[in-house]
Amino acid sequence: MSPVFGHGRLRLYLLKLLEESPRHGYEVIRLLQDRFLGVYSPSPGTIYPRLARLEEEGLVTHEVVDGKKVFTISERGRAELNERLDELADLEQEIADSVRDIAREVKEDVRDTVRSLREELTQMARDVRQGSRQDEQSAKRAQQEAKRAQREAWREQKAEWQRQKREWQRQTTAWKEEWKRARAEGFTGEGSPAGDARLGQMLAEFVEEVRADTVNRQVTEETLATAQDALYDAARRIRDALR
Template identity: 55%
Template sequence: MAVFGHGQLRLYLLSLLEAGPRHGYELIRALSDRFGGTYRPSAGTVYPRLARLEEEGLVERAESGRKTLYALTDRGRAEVEAHRAELAALEHELADVVRELAAQVRAEVAGSMAGMRAEMAAAAQQARAAALQARDARATAPAGDVPRPGGPPAAGSRPGGPGADARREARARRAAIEADLAAFRAEVREAVRRAEASGGPTALTADTVRTVLASARAAIAATLPPR
């Protein structure tokens, strides 16, 4: 959906500079914060408009170390003052836009969560079916010929017997689960670390993590035997 109408981003950038000079990146982050992270303009959107404002004599640039600061000129301040009522109306419009964007994000997250829950439920169902099939096979197998999950029937020739095999396989599965959990944690932590460089993570990110983990815990619990 369109966030700013014609000329509105130009005016809003001027209003953000009214509080004092800012770097281009700070302006992008301020816009992202204003929308609660649901909208973040690209550098290719913001910098050309700043260049145009400079051409109009409304903004001036100043070097600050390796970065460029943008500040309002007297003409820029007069432009903001002349459009004060328009800016107030724009703030009301943006409040509605933020609510619409938040609703869209919530719907998308809910859809993603529903899909994930369905996939987890299907995996849990498959695990339960496999467990029942293995139990039935053990119940009907002749003595000394008990099938083992994922392998040929045991003939009692392996040291430790079927019980030892089952324990080894359980330990292997636990190790695989722990490795998957460690990889997931590392990936999420790295994504969050990268987001911090851009002013995130947002409250929506935190809510999504909590929702995903709650769904995962419920789905995993359904595959475990009762205590």
């Protein structure tokens, strides 16, 4: 029980409530709950026995209305209430002070709850901003990594093209050397400088045609090996034809 209701004081306050208006037991309980902002909530085991005791003492009476006992203060009860007006005034002041204290505590609890909620929301917003910055930094790093990977791929592709170009030049030089060797072994053309020049022109055109075909194609180790075999085979056939 609330410390406001010391010995005999709840009995006095019940008389005060019934002096205000006839009430049934559940209504008395709800009224006490409301006046103490729900902090003090007397049980039926606290209220109904005291109402029965007041009735035994002749301070209240009851009648049944819609199946419920409705208690009304008697003349004897009013007389006791009038005799204890000073005590009742002190009790009501203490109840007002208690309710004010309760309201202050509730207000402080609400303020603390709001402050805590505000801090949590602020921290959440801070975490969201930090997460956004981290996401932006991660995205920036990913873009930088992609650019570096692309530049590296371009460097590797350029190096491969240069290597293929050198290999083609080496193959061309080797083919020319093979052609010179074939001529040194006995090729005399058609027996005239004009025939020799014509054959040289044909070979030069063949080289340019092959080179043009490979400009827009990806030359790999496998294709280079195949081309080399084809060139050596062509050189052999030309030597055989000219002997």
